[in-house]
Amino acid sequence: MRVLLTSVGTRGDVQPVVALAAEMRRRGHDVRLCIPPNFIDWAGGLGFTATPIGIAMRAPSGAAAQASPPTPEQLRALLEHLAKDQFDATRSAAEGCDVIVAGGAHQYAARSIAERLGIPSVVALYAPVALPSPDYAPAGEPGGDPEGNLRRWQDESRSWNERLLERLNDNRARLGLDPLNDVHSHILGENPWLAADPVLGPQPATPGRKVTQTGAWILADQAPLEPALDAFLAAGEPPVYVGFGSMPVDQQTGRIVIEAVRAAGRRVVLSQGWAELGLIDGASDCIAIGDVNQQALFPRVAAVVHHGGAGTTTTAARAGVPQVIVPMFSDQPYWASRVRALGIGTSVARGALSAESLRPALRDALDPGVAARAAAIAGTVAVNGTAVAADLIERVSA
Template sequence: MRVLLSTYGSRGDVEPLVGLAARLRESGAQVRVCAPPDEDFAQRLDHIDVPLVPVGPSARALTVAAPPPSSLPERAAAVIAGQLEAVTAAAEGCDVLVATGMLPAAAGALSVAEKLGIRSVSVTFQQLTLPSPGRPPLAYPGRPFPPEVTDNRVLWGLDAESINALFGAALNTNRASIGLPPVDDVRDYVIGDRPWLATDPVLDPWQQPADLDVVQTGAWILPDRRPLPAGLEAFLAAGAPPVYVGFGSMPMLASQDAAQVAVEAVRAQGRRAVVARGWAGLAPIDDRGDCFVVGEVNQQALFGRVAAVVHHGGAGTTTTATRAGAPQVVVPQTADQPYWAGRVARLGIGVALDGPTPTTESLSAALRTALAPETRVWATAVATMIRTDGAALAAQLLLDAAGR
């Protein structure tokens, strides 16, 4: 069996495919991954001996550049064209294609599968893109919904119109170039009849509406057996558990102020800090010995040994911290991150900060709550409920589909 996994996005879009790819290889399948050509993505895939087929520009460079919302249709056209070129070559001879990542990239990959007659599965790593009468959709940057409209069904209709306006022309122009008919509703095309939701049902419960058949597999996480660096091991052993601070692929906090605020808030609680550089490039604020800076690191191992995790609320980081039983402080920046922050707060396993820019006072107060014994008790209890077989289940579903 040959499987192509296709995405375009940040680390949170690529890392789950690493977990699924590893499970597929264990089952004897041949796997390729189409993803941005960023070095850290290639290294993660190389670790499991899965080839990366590069597509499009560096996701990190594009994110850090922060292009204006008005350029989104133009960028979408380039992403779709890149998908058609790279995915078409990579998908030859494959039995199944799994499409995820930013919506125009998924639309391009699914179009390739349609052209080649390959089975395809559309996957999302957060449910906020799946229409549901129980909640409103996310608005695209630069295209807010009318404030007077509060009916969720109406808002989802406006969401479909917005997506068509942003991506419809680009998708259909590219589809015409490979002899495919136009798509009337881009969102419905990408979601399909039976989308997969690769999130944990405790952390992210899906309320099934009657008109959408969603398969929730659980999160796709690769067990990480990499040892922690010797210097970090020594730092952890030298005192009480520190607080981890890291904002993943979010460059918006790339300032000395962000590191200053975080470290001072941790120190205010009498704790040491482990600071992750991430795409924000966080760096030490002084030469005191109570702060250790890390780059790429085994979060699964580290989060089980810290007092709390301060992060941006990405789906992967939230799931990893929850599985580790670590109390959390979530500083949401954009997209689905406020949703994950809210889930952490509602489960009682941490605190959601109000707003993307914390102060020393607000972060210190949030840490005080997260470090309270009762928060650790709840976090430990919820950790035992999180599924660990999401990637294995997804791999088996793909194998069954290919067998049919």
Template sequence: MRVLLSAYGSRGDVEPLAGLAVRLRALGAQARVCAPPDEEFAELLAGVGVELVPLGQPVRSFMHGATPPSAAELTRLRIAMVAEQFDTVAAAAEGCHVLVAAGLAQVAARSVAERLGIRYVYASYHPVSLPSPHHPPAPRQGWPPPPEGAGNRTLWDLDAQGITELFGHALNTRRASLDLPPVDNVRDHVFTDEPWLATDPVLGPWREPADLDVVQTGAWILPDERPLPARLMAFLEAGSPPVYVGFGSMRAPEGIARAAVEAIRARGRRAVVSRGWADLAVLDDRDDCLVVGEVNQQALFGRVAAVVHHGGAGTTATAARAGAPQVVVPQMVDQPYWAGRVAALGIGAAHDGPTPTAASLSAALTTALAPGTRDRARAVAGTIRTDGAEVAAKLLFDTAARGGPPGPA
């Protein structure tokens, strides 16, 4: 069996596909990944022996330029990506049996599968992106605020309308050139009636009843066997467990490193600060702080007192699996959801708003570092599933074996 896995986004979008590709290979399938051509993603996939098919422009240079991209610039990129997907994804999917698309940015993927006559699966990395009567859609940058008092179903209808207005013309123009019928509702066309949800059922549950027949596989985790750098190991062994601070691929809040270190010191703790795409740094040379680059979080988080982060799905799941209390400072999209789940599960604190101060982080750390939070985090860690990628890989084999006309699994 041959499978194409496609996503366009940050590391949190690409790494789960690498985890799924590795499990597919272990079961005897061939898998390649369509993803942005960032050097970090190329190294990640090459490190596990998975082929990268470059898709679009690098994400890091676009998202971390001198100024943040405007809503208009993001819109232009997204529309241009429709044509890019029809060309790149279609070429990469030749000879494949199944195409798996992750994230709404994959507007053209189902049309490609339809044209090639292969099976199609849509996957989400967080419940909040899928329409449900139990939650509203996440706010979309540049869109007008929703009507006051509107219910969830109304908000989801407006969300579908906005997505179709944004992508409908570009999508249907290319579909017409391929003799495919037009699509009236782009979002629901991309998602299908049976989307997959690649989240842990405890950490990110799907609530029923719902309009969609969601298949929850568990999170797609790429095992990381890399040793921690010697300098980091020496720092860990030189004192009590530190607090980790990292914002991954986000444009981190201005002054976050200084505020976090002040808050951590106020709690009598040491700090490990991850540079990330925001290039965080510590402004003094005291020996109670260490700045690190890309490291094995799976190994590190089991050795820290708490994890302060942006609330990406991957970081949240890794910290939860490690039993590390969390302070989530959500910035966008699904991150407020994960902050709320961390607080609801009692495994950490959700910061109120995206721009913390030393005082607000110190208060959140008081909750995260409390003995009861640590005990609860360790208890929840034992319930987190680690077989999501294997479950998904086996389901893909079943999907391919069914054969039949192209369409959702």
């Protein structure tokens, strides 16, 4: 079987698709990848040939971080470019394929290309909150008025149409396909997958839509830790990991978190991330690191302070380590709410983040009872999500 796996966005969007690609390759299938250009070399290092799609999304730094936000006209031009790019890249990569699997909600072209080629396709979402549901408003925390939540989802659908309907229909016309009347419903389809752990992110109510939950798509990482980091970990009590991944946080955020961790009497492992956070002094209780194997690191830390991405939340939960989430946008507030609900950590609102607000959050996360619950939850996190998804792909293409 020849399968096309496609994803756009940041590392958290792309890595799950690469994890599924590894499982499909292990089973002997021919795998093609469509991923952003800044991940092509990384995928190549794993033995995959990939087609670039979309743009390289990086957190702004330096002068770029101070630039004015794009104008409405610039945003419209960017969306027009992104839509056409997705259609062109996906169409080229999908020739000769038997199925298309698209990871993430911003998959403008995958289902249209599959329709044109007459092959099956599916979109996989990484968080329950990406699915229209009466259980929560778009990107919101669980709860609230179900009717009000559904109205918010209707507003969300209208917003998608205003931004993208004309652009997608222009590209569908190039393929000889009929126009759409609702972008979001088309992208999700009637039978999307939910690539999230059932304990961390249980499946919500989805009226009119049959959702299959596969579990999270986890890419096994065997990379060793750098000797300097390994030595730092071995030199004292478990430190606190601080990292915000691809989020555009400022240097002041790094300072706030380091000071709060120190006030809790803990050493700090600072992940520089796309924001290129740096140390605030030369003290020996703090080490700055680049990309790291979180699967190897997290079991050796006392707590993980992070932005609440689905991948980091799942990795920390698998490691049985308490979490402090500082959610910023998208599905991150949802994951923060789940960590609180499960009793495996806490959170601090981004707008309220300060050394004073973070200190009690760290104190709560470092409580032995929270650590015990985190250790208990670790044993329930499923690790076979890619196998479940691969079984489904093989059945749908049989």
